[in-house]
Amino acid sequence: MGQGVNRHSKALSNVFLFQGAYFLITGIWPLLNMESFMVATGPKQDTWLVEMVGLLAASIGLTFLVTSLRRQRLPVLLGYAAASSFLIMDILYVARGDISRIYLLDAALQAIFLTAMTIFIVKRPKQNR
Numbered sequence: 454m455g456q457g458v459n460r461h462s463k464a465l466s467n468v469f470l471f472q473g474a475y476f477l478i479t480g481i482w483p484l485l486n487m488e489s490f491m492v493a494t495g496p497k498q499d500t501w502l503v504e505m506v507g508l509l510a511a512s513i514g515l516t517f518l519v520t521s522l523r524r525q526r527l528p529v530l531l532g533y534a535a536a537s538s539f540l541i542m543d544i545l546y547v548a549r550g551d552i553s554r555i556y557l558l559d560a561a562l563q564a565i566f567l568t569a570m571t572i573f574i575v576k577r578p579k580q581n582r
Contacts, residue, residue: 462573462576462577464573464576465527465570465573465574465577466521466524466527467521468566468569468570468573469517469518469520469521469527469532469570470517470518470521470522471566472514472517472532472536472566473513473514473515473516473517473518473521474514474518475514475562476510476511476513476514476517476535477510477511477514477515477518478514479507479510479559480506480507480508480509480510480511480512480513480514481507481511482507483500483503483504483507484504484507484508487500487503487504490503493555494552494553494555494556495552495553495555510535513531513535516528516531517531517532529570529574532566532570533567533570536563536564536566536567536570537563537567539559539560539563540560540563540564540567543556543557543559543560543563544557544560547560
């Protein structure tokens with residue numbers, strides 16, 4: 454997998470490593486200690502749903518980590534879709550007053566991920582696209 458579209462830059466790979474670690478850590482946090490998660494993010498009614506979203510985030514994070522570390526084709530579509538989903542939901546539900554403003558920090562990190570991913574995809578040499 455070392456040729457053409459399967460190759461990716463070290464910089465783009467590092468973006469996926471960072472986002473993968475972030476998704477994995479934040480995803481398993483409510484599973485490991487729901488009480489501390491709620492202290493940081495506010496009270497939750499449906500903890501099972503928080504745990505499910507956490508498991509999905511951790512699954513995405515593992516995918517990002519493994520593909521990056523193995524130098525496999527990066528799941529760019531999943532990267533854009535996941536980061537955009539978290540970004541939109543964070544902003545929407547903070548604006549409605551449904552979730553704590555701490556989620557704007559997550560929105561900012563998702564925006565950074567989207568921006569970095571876009572920059573490194575656009576800057577890739579033509580033979581790597």
